[in-house]
Amino acid sequence: MSVSYKFHPERKTTIITAPFSGGQPKGGVELGPEYILDAGFEKQISSLGWETTTLHPLESTNYEAMKTDDKDKYGVKNTHIVNECNKLIYDAVYKTLESGRLAITVGGDHSIGTATVGASLTHNPDTCVIWVDAHADINTPKTTDSGNLHGCPLSFLMGIDADSYPPEFSWVPQILKPGKLAYIGLRDVDQEERRILKEHNIPAFSMYHVDKYGIGKVVEMALDKVNPNRDCPIHLSFDVDAIDPSFVPATGTRVEGGLSLREGLFVAEEIAMTGLLNSLDIVETNPMLAETEEHILDTVSAACAIGRCAMGQTLL
Numbered sequence: 001m002s003v004s005y006k007f008h009p010e011r012k013t014t015i016i017t018a019p020f021s022g023g024q025p026k027g028g029v030e031l032g033p034e035y036i037l038d039a040g041f042e043k044q045i046s047s048l049g050w051e052t053t054t055l056h057p058l059e060s061t062n063y064e065a066m067k068t069d070d071k072d073k074y075g076v077k078n079t080h081i082v083n084e085c086n087k088l089i090y091d092a093v094y095k096t097l098e099s100g101r102l103a104i105t106v107g108g109d110h111s112i113g114t115a116t117v118g119a120s121l122t123h124n125p126d127t128c129v130i131w132v133d134a135h136a137d138i139n140t141p142k143t144t145d146s147g148n149l150h151g152c153p154l155s156f157l158m159g160i161d162a163d164s165y166p167p168e169f170s171w172v173p174q175i176l177k178p179g180k181l182a183y184i185g186l187r188d189v190d191q192e193e194r195r196i197l198k199e200h201n202i203p204a205f206s207m208y209h210v211d212k213y214g215i216g217k218v219v220e221m222a223l224d225k226v227n228p229n230r231d232c233p234i235h236l237s238f239d240v241d242a243i244d245p246s247f248v249p250a251t252g253t254r255v256e257g258g259l260s261l262r263e264g265l266f267v268a269e270e271i272a273m274t275g276l277l278n279s280l281d282i283v284e285t286n287p288m289l290a291e292t293e294e295h296i297l298d299t300v301s302a303a304c305a306i307g308r309c310a311m312g313q314t315l316l
């Protein structure tokens with residue numbers, strides 16, 4: 001059983017590191033890429049037959065050090081550094097895709113989804129987004145309680161409540177249509193986010209649906225919604241907190257009752273099987289939140305495994 005990648009028959013990929021934590025208050029998630037690469041991620045991908053290169057767009061920047069815990073007058077935190085980092089990541093992802101390579105972005109917190117999804121859709125407006133997460137990440141500056149921008153990337157990309165955005169966000173392409181986004185794994189969605197999902201009719205498969213229908217059916221239903229003819233490129237944005245904290249403890253916003261490790265990996269495998277994967281994010285690995293060495297190992301290995309499964313590792 002081997003996967004063929006329609007948009008990447010030559011199997012070339014670029015791993016883009018996004019060591020950034022400014023989309024949320026906890027320190028340590030900026031170390032995610034380093035831990036994942038030190039675990040041998042690049043080699044694991046190349047042994048699946050991919051030619052790999054790496055890009056480090058945030059290298060030699062100092063934005064991480066400028067992080068604060070203050071909300072601005074728009075009700076969100078760290079607008080400036082989130083935008084500067086996202087612009088650099090956007091350029092890296094866009095350049096990667098334009099040169100015909102599959103883009104793997106390793107975070108970092110999920111605020112970088114603004115850049116990665118924005119670049120994927122600018123590169124090919126037919127792109128659909130599968131967002132695997134415990135959270136909906138579709139708050140707006142108007143609706144967010146926390147003010148953490150990792151809870152908002154999808155609203156910026158959709159232009160929801162656009163009159164509430166700090167002007168720094170004006171570079172973000174408001175390019176994501178509600179019919180091109182589907183969620184898997186949701187279980188902690190804010191009240192106002194629920195309203196947004198309903199209002200825009202965004203397909204959202206929660207843990208309830210996973211239990212009721214099984215993960216296989218859920219992935220199929222999600223793809224039927226956003227990619228009915230199975231011909232559009234897929235952007236898979238995988239927040240590791242979609243997987244249950246018993247398997248993935250070292251992450252910033254843990255929510256009990258998540259996907260089993262196998263269910264999480266199955267989502268990545270099944271997206272690989274479509275042959276339509278064009279871009280991938282693996283985000284929210286925070287080694288500093290581990291209580292034991294084993295927690296680090298479990299979380300980092302799960303992040304690597306998500307990448308390998310999406311990049312065509314099969315069990316037989």
Ligand SMILES: NC(=[NH2+])NCCC[C@H](N)C(=O)O
Pocket residue numbers: 109110111135136137139144145146147148150151152188189190239241253284
């Ligand atoms: N990418 C994440 N882990 N996001 C968590 C978001 C939590 C919450 N909904 C908020 O907006 O603050």
Ligand SMILES: [Mn+2]
Pocket residue numbers: 133134135239241242253284
């Ligand atoms: Mn999350």
Ligand SMILES: [Mn+2]
Pocket residue numbers: 110133135137150239
């Ligand atoms: Mn997320």
